[in-house]
Amino acid sequence: MSRQVKASQRDLFKKITEEQEYDDYLVTKKDADGSSIMSSLSFVTLRATGKPDMKLFAKSAVWSEKIRLNNPVLCPYSVELYFYETLWKQYEKLEEICSVPKEHRFRKPKLYGSSYEYLNETLVIEDLVAKGYEDSDRQKSADFEYMSTGIALIAQFHALSLAYSQYDPEAFKKTSEYLTTDESKLNMWLASVSPKILANAFSSAEKHKEKLENYFPTPNRFHQLLMGYYRRRNDNVLIHGDFKPSNLLHRRRHGTLELVVVDFQLVHDANAVGELMYFIYTATDESFRRAYYHELLDLYYEKLKASLIRLRVDPEQVYSKNTYRLRLEECAMLGLAIGAALLPMVLADKDKIPAFNVDADMDDFVLGGNALFKERFNGILNNYVEWGLL
Template sequence: MATESLRKLIEDIAKENKYGNPDIIVKPMSTDGANYSSALFTITVSESGKEDLHLFAKVIIINETIRSQMPAGVFDVERIIYVNLLRKYKDIEIAHDVPLTKRLNIPKYYGCNPKIFEETIVLENLGVKGYTTYDRFKSIDWDYAAKSVESLAKFHALSIAYRENYPEEFKQFVNNIKFQKDMYAGVLQQLYEQRIKTTLSVTNEKHKDKLQKYLETQLNLETILKFSETPERPVLCHGDYRPSNLMHRYTEDGTLEVIPVDFQTIQCSASPLTDLLYFIFTGSDEKFRREHFQDLIDHYYQELSSALQYLKLEPDVIYSKKTFEHDLKEFLPFGLFIAIFSLPIVTVEVDDAPSMQGDGGFEIFTSAKTGSLYPERMNGVINDYFRWGIIE
């Protein structure tokens, strides 16, 4: 059924793009365990005398049980992002004469099918331009990390510009995609409790007791949910900014380019640090953080400041370095939560990756077998939090 509805959508897109009698080739593609909520396809639309149209489609494949545990309309978020938010961002960049090289790079949107159980979004196929995803089993390196946070800084700066220049419109948009924590609280509590057990099962003995005490007294779910509350300075965050949701390539002159994708988890946060910490703790190992953590944090703020200035905003007024550093101290525990919650899935072996097509609910994420890389990556994060003195 999904393939039939996809082909109909592609036929409509081909017609909109002046293909009269095209040959349409649809091929399924694998993400090797990096994507578990969607079926992915590459599409080629061909017609004699016309340039081929290369497309990429993402079809939601989430079962009824998991859908019942999620708010209605959650699967329509990405369409709203491409049709409304990202177009608004482009308008803001044009209005402020932001140089082309300093603008946020995003894939071209072609269309969607919002019908329940057929939810599909169609974008340009970045793969034919040489873009690929980073190997999720490898730690990010400095060049990749630096470029990734540059893109992230542009994304956040545009959110801030939207908030500052169109406050009522921004407020309405935030309300439309607002995180409904009450609907998730029960499921999240269950998942988090199980994730803590998984974490403690691989924690080095020298840290286990103190980590367990810290998680029981300092990093409970109530504390975590505060990060998603509507704040004084709201920022629209990607929500799942990790290497598997970024596309990158090297150009002919050796320049690295990074494009964020998968905007279905966008949410309002009290600080852009939620995205930055998410990226760091899902994509790096202990060695990288020992060598580059503070440098990457500083690089991000420099890029955010630069992006704000291109949008005619003053960083010292909008989000000063002092406020940013204060937020970093407040939000740093969020990185440990992200590692606890995400690393079992980020490092899962391909054959053990959970599927959202079966009959199970969110418990499929806690029952999945952890990969061989998981103990090393998790203990690396735990070592950081002891070394930084956050856990004593």
């Protein structure tokens, strides 16, 4: 076994090894590639004579106490542990009670063990890479097959939340209140970083710079628009919170593309349409949106409705088509804020991703953006002008 493993992790790996009836384990570190700025990643192999190696994957906390205190969202390690050990069990019960077909059940990595030690929280899950799944290239625009498959997953995830709120309103209310962004801290953080984000957006804009400046005459307007993604609503929807290609693994089986969602560290009660926008604007480029944007918006509601029906919930009662249209209108300009604030980090080169260690601060999440960001951001501006929104 590795000598680099901390004591609490060593105890956790030993416990898992015993539970799975293996003799020993080996830990190898995985270099951070920018797809996870919240965790230290390790591959864990369980070994025993006469048995095939069992491949697992460990995620350990790296955020400092300073970042945790200033962060407007709940501690991401607590959230993910809560998701796997509490919320997901309720979702599984719903799928079982409603006899949801296996092919329509939400797929996530299997949990093997966890440790709650403060500043060293660890989660051990199945290694999906060993099962043929691959990371997505976050710097490339997705195609329609990938996007439509991903949107079906978003719809399934949101439908489970809506169904949970119907089957057990009190339990859902407690979960929702626990998984809620601290709007006071969020407002303070956005007020601090919005001028810097907006200045970067202005300097990156090309032929539509004047239109952008006119739309955002002050940082406060940008600040309020971005709040639309994080703010809690009364729609009974728990979102993934970071649904982008680098948090999806894919493989092709029997000619069919399969996607699995990972990293449930930012699950919270917020805006379902905001999450849809987040996925579209972090995963696609200008030409793709020109061809498929409105089709994807329609597809999301079709998939949400189908998922709710499988969960024996009336879509018109919990999230009607009219409600969805209203949310689309409210979020129409959100792509601008997502592009300006989040694309610099999503598209950043590996060597530009900041290390969120003891000296890091929440403002370190704000990056200037590379050449690819400028290209993508100007593509967003082009789309908005073509759609008559900017």
